[in-house]
Amino acid sequence: MNAAAVGLSHSPLIGKNDPAPKVLARVDEAVEGARSFIAEFDPELVVLFAPDHYNGFFYREMPPFCLATEAHSVGDFGSSAGPLSVDAEAARALAEGVLDRGVDLAVSARMTVDHGFAQPLEVLFGGLDRVPVVPVFVNGVATPLGPVSRVRALGAALGRAAADLDRRVLFLGSGGLSHDPPVPVLEGAPPRVADALIEGRPPTPEQRARGEERVIQAGRDYAVGASRMIPLNPEWDNLLLDHLEQGDLPAFDSWTVQWMGEQGGGSAHEVRTWIAAFAALDALGPYEMTSRFYEPVPEWIAGFAVATARLR
Template sequence: MTAAAVGLSHSPLIGKNDPAPDVLARVNQAVDKARAFVHAYDPELVVLYAPDHYNGFFYKEMPPFCLATEAHAVGDFGSRAGALSVDTAAAKALAQGVLDAGVDLTISSRMTVDHGFAQPLEVLFGGIDRVPVVPVFINGVATPLGPVSRVRALGTALGRAAAGLDKRVLFLASGGLSHDPPVPVLDGAPPRVADALIEGHPPTPEQRAKGEERVVQAGRDYAAGSTAMIPINPVWDNRLLDHLERGELTEFDSWTVEGMAKEGGGSAHEVRTWIAAYASLAAASGSYEMNSRFYEAIPAWIAGFAVTTAKGQ
């Protein structure tokens, strides 16, 4: 097999709170380069690592990670709703390979995903049903969170399992780098909010619209500097990208849950998807080369935004 990887930040505020035209042009150029890379590679299977934002996973059962044999998207923040083209046979084979490697893994036969999964598929492939995919949820929001070393172990085991598929596999990571958006927290939440975070009651269209407008307004406030959210941290973000580029994946084993949140904000744990994807690429290929790298701090999107491409050697 051959293997490649793409890291692509997502944001629910894209198209709603866009940055200055010159910044947006640089982002679009980087995304175009990643899209061309994917088109030239022509993957037969995409293993998509992404988080959730309390649309599919709730505290009633909150796994550290979960692999889907079937999945559908809710269509939040203007992303596409509907079924993903999950390669069920490949998903089952990868799941068994991960379990055989001694890494505990939850399986979902009907996963619900949100813009974290939908956006990269739409951006790179033009839709959520255009390419065979194996969705892998990695918790990056709901505490308590496990050590990063287990995420690397997951990516390594899945990459080794993928090497046995005899396919061109693209490992795709979806997640912001440093960012601290207004995500609800269970500890200390009012009873109504706590119940929603635990039970996962689907919001009405009116409730979803109201919640999304709050996020949009938070982005405007953040860009204007009138907020208490933790600032974007380009130094921390580029340290992460440096380790990924150099293949220094074991460096992440010393990163702590508390330290990541302090330096990168409450949702900085979405970088776990990047670590898993690059661990998969390293395990499937033995070594890799990052051939494009883009980074920009974008307050309007409340995110350190990055795009990378890499190919196994």
């Protein structure tokens, strides 16, 4: 088989609260480079690691990892709604391969996903249904969170399982890097909020619209320094990218949950998707990072990065 990896930040504020044109042009150029890299690689299957933002996974059952044999996007923040083109046969084979390698993995026969999954498929492929995909949820928001070493183990097991498919596989990590958006927290939440986080009752269109407007306003406030959210941390973001570029993935095992939150904000744990994707590629042999882009974008409440890698 042949394999490659791409990491791409996402943000629900893209197109709604954009940075200066020069910054946007640099981001667009980096994303276009990733599109070209993917087009040249021509994947037969995409294994997409992404988080959720309490649209598909809730505290009633909150697995650390879950692989889907079928998935549907809710269409939040203007992302596409509808089914993903899940390769169910490949998904089942990968799930069995991961479990056989000693990594506990939940499986969903009808996963609900949000912009964390939809946005990379739209941005890099032009839609939800343009490429066969296996969605893999990696919890990066809901505490308690497990050690990063288990994320590496998940990625490595998926990489080795993918080798048995004998196809061109792209491992795609969606999320991060440093960011601290206004995501609700279960501990100490008012009863109404806690009930929503536990039971996962779908919001009405009006409730969803109000919630999304609050996030958009938070991005505007953050960009002008009128916010108490943790600042973006380019130094920490680039440390992550350094480890990925050097193939020094065991270095992440010393990254504690508390330290990651302090350095990168409450949602910085979305970088687990990147670590999983690069661990999957690393399991198949030494790799080289062929492109690396980073830009702190306060308007998107995101340390925004794009990276591509292939086997040597």
